[in-house]
Amino acid sequence: MNIEAEKATAIIGPSGCGKSTFVRCLNRLHETLPMARVDGEVRLGEEDLYQMDPVDVRRVVGMVFQKPNPFPTLSIFDNVAIGLRLGGMRNKYELQQRVEESLRMAALWDEVKDRLNSPAVSLSGGQQQRLCIARALAVEPEVLLMDEPASALDPISTLRVEELVEQLKGSYTIVIVTHNMQQAARVADQTAFFLNGELVEFGDTTKIFTKPSDQRTEDYITGRFG
Numbered sequence: 001m002n003i004e005a006e007k008a009t010a011i012i013g014p015s016g017c018g019k020s021t022f023v024r025c026l027n028r029l030h031e032t033l034p035m036a037r038v039d040g041e042v043r044l045g046e047e048d049l050y051q052m053d054p055v056d057v058r059r060v061v062g063m064v065f066q067k068p069n070p071f072p073t074l075s076i077f078d079n080v081a082i083g084l085r086l087g088g089m090r091n092k093y094e095l096q097q098r099v100e101e102s103l104r105m106a107a108l109w110d111e112v113k114d115r116l117n118s119p120a121v122s123l124s125g126g127q128q129q130r131l132c133i134a135r136a137l138a139v140e141p142e143v144l145l146m147d148e149p150a151s152a153l154d155p156i157s158t159l160r161v162e163e164l165v166e167q168l169k170g171s172y173t174i175v176i177v178t179h180n181m182q183q184a185a186r187v188a189d190q191t192a193f194f195l196n197g198e199l200v201e202f203g204d205t206t207k208i209f210t211k212p213s214d215q216r217t218e219d220y221i222t223g224r225f226g
């Protein structure tokens with residue numbers, strides 16, 4: 001698959017078809033599983049991600065998971081700052097700047113600017129998810145992987161996350177796993193359809209949803225299965 005830079009690519013397919021497994025290959029998370037074996041190649045520009053230090057890979061390729069997972073003992077500020085501090089940023093002013101910028105990009109700043117020292121877990125689920133997006137953006141990744149980022153959220157928070165994907169895709173390369181075909185159609189420029197661990201079809205979202213080449217894609221998007 002040639003995932004285009006600074007666009008949003010959706011990964012769709014029925015439950016268990018391998019969507020999460022696929023995106024986890026893109027930032028090498030699956031290697032943490034016992035008995036994992038690696039085949040093939042993932043390139044970011046000219047660089048082979050599997051030749052890089054995995055810690056560097058995860059800085060360049062950030063990830064947001066289905067359930068918001070802020071660090072429960074840390075404040076809102078520290079959740080966003082942690083990656084920067086681990087990367088060696090010590091200057092307080094610089095940290096503040098970057099935290100604010102990341103929270104603004106995640107469309108959360110206005111809601112939290114007066115309580116940055118409150119625990120992250122005091123936020124609503126939708127706010128926590130935007131906090132996790134801010135945490136991922138703080139270290140300035142090139143790619144943002146989102147594994148069903150809105151499926152645990154209410155409709156209003158879902159809409160906010162979708163709006164965010166729209167905004168972010170001009171600056172970041174986004175790969176979003178979604179169960180929701182309408183969501184894929186709304187936010188993604190390109191869509192990949194997976195079935196039984198196999199990539200069946202990949203192309204422009206409009207084409208996948210209006211004129212798919214493969215019968216299995218057509219059956220899935222018209223609701224015949226899955």
Ligand SMILES: Nc1ncnc2c1ncn2[C@@H]1O[C@H](COP(=O)(O)OP(=O)(O)OP(=O)(O)O)[C@@H](O)[C@H]1O
Pocket residue numbers: 013014015016017018019020021022196197198
């Ligand atoms: N290409 C593959 N070959 C063999 N097994 C695979 C392949 N891809 C995924 N699997 C296995 O299939 C199972 C489901 O995969 P995964 O969780 O990635 O699916 P999913 O599409 O994200 O599912 P869900 O939508 O329910 O979250 C896992 O046990 C995974 O190890």
